Amino acid sequence: MAYHLLMFQITRSPQVADVVIIGSGAGGGTATKVLTDLGINVTLLEAGPMLHPETDFLEHVWPYQVSHRGSGEGGASYFGRGRDFGWWSAHAGGWQLPGEPYTVAEGSKFRWFRSRILGGRTNHYGRISLRYADYDLKPYSRDGIGTDWPISYDDIAPYYDKAEGFIGVTGSKEGLRSAPDGIFQQCPPPRVHEVLIKKASDKLGIPCVPNRLAVITKPLNGRPACHYCGQCGRGCISAANYCSAQVQVFPAMKSGRVNLINNAMARELITDSSGKVTAVSYVDKLTRTEHQVRCRTVVLAASCCESTRLLLNSKSARFPNGLGNSSGTVGRYLTDNTGFGLGAAIPALQGLPRYDSDGMGGAHLYMPWWLWDKKTAFPRGYHIEIGGGYGMPGIGSFAGLANRVEGYGDPLKKAIYEDYGTHVSFAGRGEMIPNSDTYCEIDPTVVDKWGIPVLKFHFKWTDAELKQVEHMEQTFTDIIETMGGTVTRSTRPTDQKISTGGEIIHEVGAIRMGDDPQTSPLNKYCQSHDVKNLFVADAAPFVSNPDKNPTLTIVALAWRTSEYLAEEMRKGNV
Amino acid sequence: MFEESVRSQYGVVPPNEEPGVGSQESEDGLPRRGVLAGIAALALVGPLGVAQAQHVHQSIPQVDLGPYKPKAFTYHEFATLESLCEKIVPGAAKGRAAEFVDLLSSQNPEMAAIFTGGLGWLDNAMQRTYGATFLAAKSEERISMLDQIAYKKNETPELAAGIRFFVWARRLAVDAYYTSAAGIKELGYLGNKGMKEFTVPQEAIDYAVKRSGL
Numbered sequence: 111m112a113y114h115l116l117m118f119q120i121t122r123s124p125q126v127a128d129v130v131i132i133g134s135g136a137g138g139g140t141a142t143k144v145l146t147d148l149g150i151n152v153t154l155l156e157a158g159p160m161l162h163p164e165t166d167f168l169e170h171v172w173p174y175q176v177s178h179r180g181s182g183e184g185g186a187s188y189f190g191r192g193r194d195f196g197w198w199s200a201h202a203g204g205w206q207l208p209g210e211p212y213t214v215a216e217g218s219k220f221r222w223f224r225s226r227i228l229g230g231r232t233n234h235y236g237r238i239s240l241r242y243a244d245y246d247l248k249p250y251s252r253d254g255i256g257t258d259w260p261i262s263y264d265d266i267a268p269y270y271d272k273a274e275g276f277i278g279v280t281g282s283k284e285g286l287r288s289a290p291d292g293i294f295q296q297c298p299p300p301r302v303h304e305v306l307i308k309k310a311s312d313k314l315g316i317p318c319v320p321n322r323l324a325v326i327t328k329p330l331n332g333r334p335a336c337h338y339c340g341q342c343g344r345g346c347i348s349a350a351n352y353c354s355a356q357v358q359v360f361p362a363m364k365s366g367r368v369n370l371i372n373n374a375m376a377r378e379l380i381t382d383s384s385g386k387v388t389a390v391s392y393v394d395k396l397t398r399t400e401h402q403v404r405c406r407t408v409v410l411a412a413s414c415c416e417s418t419r420l421l422l423n424s425k426s427a428r429f430p431n432g433l434g435n436s437s438g439t440v441g442r443y444l445t446d447n448t449g450f451g452l453g454a455a456i457p458a459l460q461g462l463p464r465y466d467s468d469g470m471g472g473a474h475l476y477m478p479w480w481l482w483d484k485k486t487a488f489p490r491g492y493h494i495e496i497g498g499g500y501g502m503p504g505i506g507s508f509a510g511l512a513n514r515v516e517g518y519g520d521p522l523k524k525a526i527y528e529d530y531g532t533h534v535s536f537a538g539r540g541e542m543i544p545n546s547d548t549y550c551e552i553d554p555t556v557v558d559k560w561g562i563p564v565l566k567f568h569f570k571w572t573d574a575e576l577k578q579v580e581h582m583e584q585t586f587t588d589i590i591e592t593m594g595g596t597v598t599r600s601t602r603p604t605d606q607k608i609s610t611g612g613e614i615i616h617e618v619g620a621i622r623m624g625d626d627p628q629t630s631p632l633n634k635y636c637q638s639h640d641v642k643n644l645f646v647a648d649a650a651p652f653v654s655n656p657d658k659n660p661t662l663t664i665v666a667l668a669w670r671t672s673e674y675l676a677e678e679m680r681k682g683n684v
Numbered sequence: 685m686f687e688e689s690v691r692s693q694y695g696v697v698p699p700n701e702e703p704g705v706g707s708q709e710s711e712d713g714l715p716r717r718g719v720l721a722g723i724a725a726l727a728l729v730g731p732l733g734v735a736q737a738q739h740v741h742q743s744i745p746q747v748d749l750g751p752y753k754p755k756a757f758t759y760h761e762f763a764t765l766e767s768l769c770e771k772i773v774p775g776a777a778k779g780r781a782a783e784f785v786d787l788l789s790s791q792n793p794e795m796a797a798i799f800t801g802g803l804g805w806l807d808n809a810m811q812r813t814y815g816a817t818f819l820a821a822k823s824e825e826r827i828s829m830l831d832q833i834a835y836k837k838n839e840t841p842e843l844a845a846g847i848r849f850f851v852w853a854r855r856l857a858v859d860a861y862y863t864s865a866a867g868i869k870e871l872g873y874l875g876n877k878g879m880k881e882f883t884v885p886q887e888a889i890d891y892a893v894k895r896s897g898l
């Protein structure tokens with residue numbers, strides 16, 4: 111850090127914070143809750159503004175209550191410029207943020223979704239909450255590919271219990287090794303199309319079980335039960351689903367132990383001659399002024415890639431490759447989950463008596479991986495998410511149908527009436543194995559609007575993922591045909607059917623944990639091997655990316671890391 | 685994005701008022717929907733005494749809803765669009781389809797050009813073929829034109845621009861109608877109200893299971 115900056119521009123906090131947490135999503139929210147419960151004062155930096163659920167969330171708003179009906183100003187969505195995930199989504203972010211670019215290497219495709227708001231991506235995410243299986247944590251021991259985690263299922267299980275017990279997760283005891291049971295609330299019954307999907311799955315020998323969603327169906331910690339409006343993605347004003355801002359940060363703030371600083375874009379971590387972090391440097395985005403908050407310890411929870419960026423940008427004479435990166439592996443082992451989707455109209459659903467199918471904001475059933483002990487043409491597996499029902503009509507709901515049937519007048523209206531609610535869809539989410547062509551690094555040629563160097567992504571699917579997606583397509587086709595639907599198979603090659611890297615928004619692994627400091631930046635408590643007062647509490651420490659959405663494991667590991675940090679502080683080790 | 689309230693920023697109005705696109709201004713320059721929202725808020729208070737009612741009556745600017753004043757289109761274009769939308773989706777007027785397109789076009793020159801261009805094409809094609817504008821032509825002449833441009837299979841160099849325009853008109857008319865209270869009701873969407881317990885009617889399950897043969 112240049113001396114003249116310190117002299118003239120930087121405002122330094124007079125107090126030394128016990129813990130600075132960077133990011134307020136699933137990891138940062140959990141760290142805030144756990145540390146303050148243990149009596150520790152935290153300073154929480156969030157790059158976005160404060161969240162005001164009752165005014166920010168568009169829950170229960172009808173399209174006709176908004177002049178553009180949800181198409182965005184000037185009908186932006188008609189021109190491919192609408193808000194990502196629709197105008198109603200609570201994400202406060204997107205695939206591109208103005209003034210905050212990222213770059214993608216030639217020959218690679220990658221998309222990076224960021225949310226700038228208290229609670230981050232937990233404001234809008236799918237709330238699917240799946241435990242990793244015992245074998246997920248020991249992939250190398252199982253099939254000789256990838257790397258084992260330094261911890262086992264037994265190490266995480268107590269924290270899964272705590273996470274589920276606190277945030278609230280639906281589900282049922284199924285006794286499946288690929289989908290370990292947990293502390294579940296009752297899942298609401300399946301909708302009509304879900305009943306058909308279950309019957310078809312039963313025929314095909316695919317387990318189809320009550321969904322595991324971070325939605326409460328009984329009151330919990332002062333939060334009321336779900337009211338089944340189906341709009342979790344718009345944000346839940348009554349906090350019946352898990353959003354870290356509402357479920358963890360707001361209650362923690364009542365303890366008086368949280369110093370929340372919004373609109374604080376972390377620039378770098380400052381270290382002293384002993385190599386410990388002494389301060390976090392950030393830009394106040396509203397005033398574009400430079401600040402430093404001094405700290406005893408720091409918890410990175412800015413998201414897998416944003417935390418990686420922060421470490422790589424924290425260079426010094428002592429840490430020329432970035433902070434905590436003596437292994438040279440920060441940015442490596444990045445993965446996303448695989449994604450593929452297929453849908454069809456089901457004739458059996460035509461003419462169904464209409465009913466209110468809103469329910470939870472997501473499916474009431476899902477299919478865990480079922481061939482974990484069988485020989486397949488690819489390593490690892492996937493789970494299946496399902497869709498369907500009478501969704502609230504919106505912009506574009508019938509665009510595809512209208513283009514197919516064409517015409518106008520009563521025949522068009524009749525076609526729409528008869529088609530509404532007859533579609534089902536299937537989405538696969540599977541494991542990607544880390545490969546040497548997939549990583550992120552600093553792009554030295556590009557900075558964001560605050561002068562912070564940006565990330566450059568390299569991404570490649572391998573044959574393992576492509577074969578998995580082919581299996582998904584066959585399975586979804588089988589299910590649809592068993593239900594009486596018809597699938598028109600796309601003739602595109604598989605590498606054009608699989609999701610783009612990053613698109614599933616399950617990026618993990620770029621600051622992985624491991625016992626060997628030569629090959630992993632973090633130890634088994636997600637503490638830096640190099641910098642003892644540096645911890646990571648998002649998905650960056652993950653060693654592999656199993657066929658389960660990562661959020662529940664982020665919460666569980668952040669809980670574990672926070673308890674460890676508190677204990678190390680108590681012992682005077684950090 | 686969330687710096688200011690999304691609800692206030694976009695003027696989300698109470699559902700019982702259903703003002704459609706309703707961002708036009710009234711004679712006194714007050715946003716019409718603001719006035720409506722004010723009335724709605726008062727209505728929620730409950731029965732008012734005579735004195736209070738008198739007071740309310742005086743304090744609320746009298747709004748003449750009157751005919752819609754297009755923002756992006758001429759009166760002729762707007763009337764043509766209304767007629768076209770009603771043909772595409774009978775009931776589109778109840779969904780304020782033309783007002784929806786006019787609002788978006790007033791905010792977006794790209795949208796405006798698609799619709800002024802398309803409506804201009806339509807009137808010229810009608811003039812060439814029938815010697816009358818779309819509005820002035822006989823009903824069967826309008827139908828005859830629509831029967832040509834409503835299908836991609838009819839594409840010829842003469843009709844191509846009209847067919848492309850019709851796809852846009854159909855898309856926005858459908859969206860406008862099925863995002864209106866009238867269209868949503870007709871479609872039979874019964875949700876967005878929340879419920880204490882989620883249940884599925886057994887007769888609906890039985891119906892689908894029986895039909896599926898599963």
